[in-house]
Amino acid sequence: MESQLELLGDITKYATGYNKEAQPDIMAAYSAHRDEVYKAGALSHKIKRLIALGIALRAGCTACILFQTKMAVEAGATKDEITEAVSVAVAMAGSTALGWSWRVGRLLEELDVR
Numbered sequence: 001m002e003s004q005l006e007l008l009g010d011i012t013k014y015a016t017g018y019n020k021e022a023q024p025d026i027m028a029a030y031s032a033h034r035d036e037v038y039k040a041g042a043l044s045h046k047i048k049r050l051i052a053l054g055i056a057l058r059a060g061c062t063a064c065i066l067f068q069t070k071m072a073v074e075a076g077a078t079k080d081e082i083t084e085a086v087s088v089a090v091a092m093a094g095s096t097a098l099g100w101s102w103r104v105g106r107l108l109e110e111l112d113v114r
Helices: 004-022 024-037 046-060 061-072 080-091 096-112
Strands: none
Touching: 004 024, 004 061, 004 080, 004 096, 046 061, 046 096, 061 080, 061 096, 080 096
8 A cells, every 4th residue: 555645745746846837826826825724813723724634535635635634733633633523524525535534544644643
């Protein structure tokens, strides 16, 4: 089974690199918007990342699932908080989220999140 960390690294390297090179103005605007959205406000940065993880699971976006899981961990989310967020996503999205949830567990193992 492939490493989720390696997969995330490849996705980030090639997608981000390509888009910055091919569309620098658009990517700069997108990055500025994204950075502003995830700033702490009424909701903490961590909660916003957990929400985004739930949405990523519903969408079935591999890159989004891996990125949001890693960002949630970096924002201080615990394994229990991430697992609970995944449970909410499964409750709302059913088998779509459930089918993708293994990537979250695998990445948490690779990151050694307890």
